[in-house]
Amino acid sequence: MAKPNENEPPPDPTALKTVTYGSYLRIDELLALQAPRSTGPEHDELLFIIIHQVYELWFKEVLHELDYARRLLEEGESYRVQHTFKRILTILKVLVAQLDILETMTPLEFLSFRERLEAASGFQSDQFRQLEFTLGMKSPGVVQRFPPDSRGRAALEQRYREATLWDAFLRYLAREGYAVPAEVLTRDVTTPIQPSDALQQMLMDVYRRDPKNAELCERLVDLDEGMQEWRYRHVKMVERTIGTKPGSGGSEGATYLRGTLARPLFPDLWAIRGRL
Numbered sequence: 001m002a003k004p005n006e007n008e009p010p011p012d013p014t015a016l017k018t019v020t021y022g023s024y025l026r027i028d029e030l031l032a033l034q035a036p037r038s039t040g041p042e043h044d045e046l047l048f049i050i051i052h053q054v055y056e057l058w059f060k061e062v063l064h065e066l067d068y069a070r071r072l073l074e075e076g077e078s079y080r081v082q083h084t085f086k087r088i089l090t091i092l093k094v095l096v097a098q099l100d101i102l103e104t105m106t107p108l109e110f111l112s113f114r115e116r117l118e119a120a121s122g123f124q125s126d127q128f129r130q131l132e133f134t135l136g137m138k139s140p141g142v143v144q145r146f147p148p149d150s151r152g153r154a155a156l157e158q159r160y161r162e163a164t165l166w167d168a169f170l171r172y173l174a175r176e177g178y179a180v181p182a183e184v185l186t187r188d189v190t191t192p193i194q195p196s197d198a199l200q201q202m203l204m205d206v207y208r209r210d211p212k213n214a215e216l217c218e219r220l221v222d223l224d225e226g227m228q229e230w231r232y233r234h235v236k237m238v239e240r241t242i243g244t245k246p247g248s249g250g251s252e253g254a255t256y257l258r259g260t261l262a263r264p265l266f267p268d269l270w271a272i273r274g275r276l
């Protein structure tokens with residue numbers, strides 16, 4: 001066999017293959033998606049756009065993983081659910097940490113382009129609302145806020161009708177042999193999750209004698225705490241950036257956001273802590 005000539009350049013790996021880094025990841029299209037509106041444009045507007053776009057991409061990935069977790073619960077795949085929860089929680093940590101970057105923007109730097117946002121606000125993020133719906137925070141009023149025939153409206157209508165992660169978890173526990181109260185198992189999944197004393201009795205039993213499923217409960221508490229942490233950090237960032245000014249989305253701003261804190265996703269898992 002002929003020895004490769006050491007003086008010759010190595011073969012070009014891209015010569016015969018048509019997929020490249022740029023074509024696979026659509027880099028040209030991606031880099032064309034940041035369109036500042038301020039004149040200049042103002043230096044910080046690019047950061048503001050990129051950070052929101054990155055959030056939306058992570059929201060997409062978290063929704064993808066939550067759908068998978070629900071499916072794995074239906075299939076009784078408890079260990080793979082643990083693995084998927086770990087991934088979701090790791091992303092959530094990144095989502096919280098990313099706020100540090102935006103906090104390097106001072107109030108005046110934000111004001112330099114804020115009026116160009118007009119009524120745009122994270123309040124209008126349909127993917128954030130999809131996350132809330134999938135995690136159990138359902139509200140028909142939220143669906144109505146999105147224009148008919150829009151992508152966001154269609155996605156929200158679907159998630160509004162679907163079982164939440166909590167419902168999937170309770171059905172999984174029922175299949176694991178637990179006597180999940182019938183009124184909880186057959187609840188209307190389009191309504192917000194209500195705490196149930198009978199369910200809490202059952203969950204205490206899970207914690208006391210079933211380490212595998214108690215671990216799953218703990219991951220749900222992590223998820224709940226992580227979402228609350230994001231809300232808290234977001235409102236602090238809002239306070240330091242716009243103070244008491246109203247939001248561009250039309251709310252009272254920080255006052256409205258403070259009202260969304262400390263609303264647990266899975267109230268039963270918090271309630272049992274004081275009863276164990």
Ligand code: HEM
Nearest residue numbers: 055121122123125128238241247248249250251253254260
């Ligand atoms: C300087 C940066 C930011 C400011 C000043 C800000 C301000 C606000 C304000 C005042 C609200 C209340 C609704 C309104 O009237 O607009 C809001 C809601 C919201 N923002 Fe931000 N925000 C900032 C960055 C972000 C980022 C990076 C995200 C990531 C996606 C985000 C996501 C959201 C979401 C999801 C809501 C709705 C929260 C809810 O209704 O519970 N915001 N924001």
